Amino acid sequence: MPLTGWGAPGRAILPICVLALGPLGAVIRFTRTETLEVLAADYVRTARAKGLPSRQVLGRHVLRNALLPALTLAGPLLAHLLTGSFFVETIFNIPGVGAAFVYAAADRDYPLIMAGALLAGGLVVVLNLLVDMAYGLLDPRMRVTHIG
Template sequence: MVLKYIVKRVAFIIVALFFVSLITFILVKSAPGSYIETERLLSQNITDITVPPEVKAAWEKAYQLDKPEWQQFLIFLSNAARFEFGPSFQYPSTTIEKIIMRTFPISFRLAVMAIGLALVIGIPLGIIAAFKRNTVIDRIATLVSMIGTSLPNYVIAVFLIYILALKLHLVPSIGWGEPKNYVLPVLSLAIAPIGSITRYMRASLIETLNKEYIRVAWAKGGGFRQVVLKHALRNSLIPLITVVGPQLAYLTVGTVFVENLFNIPGLGKFYASAAIYRDYPMVMGTTVFFATIVMFTNLIVDIIYGILDPRIRKHSMLEG
């Protein structure tokens, strides 16, 4: 039953990735301009972007752009199935998959650190808000979580740069490679998950505390440690998996603005550069890779959640 459910989900992921690839291909082909024109305009600082026909023809042949678009798409699908995206326009001497493997760990490290910080701050805030609900502390925690989930990470990043780097001179505003360079980007990425985790932790714990078995445990003389920490808190932490897993995936693929702002050599920075320079192979390959990360992370989260909560597993298996 479990294997059947996983196979069905994987089949849905494959179909979804096909449509992600198709939509991305249509969009990049519909976008105005081309790499050689954009590169001449941005890199050489000239206004005449006319490319000699023979140069353009040779370039298109090298990247198989002289073939019909439907054939280009099929070639991409065939290569993507083997995780082979070929060379990018900007970096013809290396393949896109090598760029992904070299830069993705940096983006993933940022995301893991941000999620870790969010858990360390968000869970205690949610617990405090749950036990102090309808008080000033609860309202402050709720306000902080609302602000965190409402502001984009690049807005938060600019604010943190202004306060911590430019005004207080506590950390550098740009750079990579030293521990102090992690502070601003990790904080920028962690604010939104802190808000989400705080809200979910508060709501989940309040709901658990109102359960019948918790009231019975209190009535039998159970102490705070036994009732709250052993039963209520443990059961309240399970739903957090459905928040933390997707948040980690979305942070991993959502570091584009932060990496560009802090000049971090992660995959997000290369992805943004590819979009600016019309590096279509890089855009296609990275988009499909990001989509795969998100979809399989959601699948893993569902499986783990089912293992921890048999009721969810039984319901999911029956639907599958």
């Protein structure tokens, strides 16, 4: 596999693996742990005792409740993934915004360094907002109601 450059689909395999495998493993492990915990809950046993199909129990009761903690973990991990691409672009010689920010640090280009920090901080804020909004889709108890 080619180690540097960009353009051909084969050149994207290593950078994608470097960026995705660590966070993917963490989310999968966390989801598995939460799923096993939810499977042992009383309401899952009650749903099975009522005669609900296994697919409906797993989809409606187990997975919805197991995804909430994994979603909490996935938001900051996605922000880390996007900002971590700065160094992956530099290592694999991929022309991009991340490589420009790393080169700006080496050249002491302070306005560009501040823009990179602002971009990284903005990504964390926006992704945490999206995670909070997704909670309402997964758990109806967390929906916002208007008082008035």
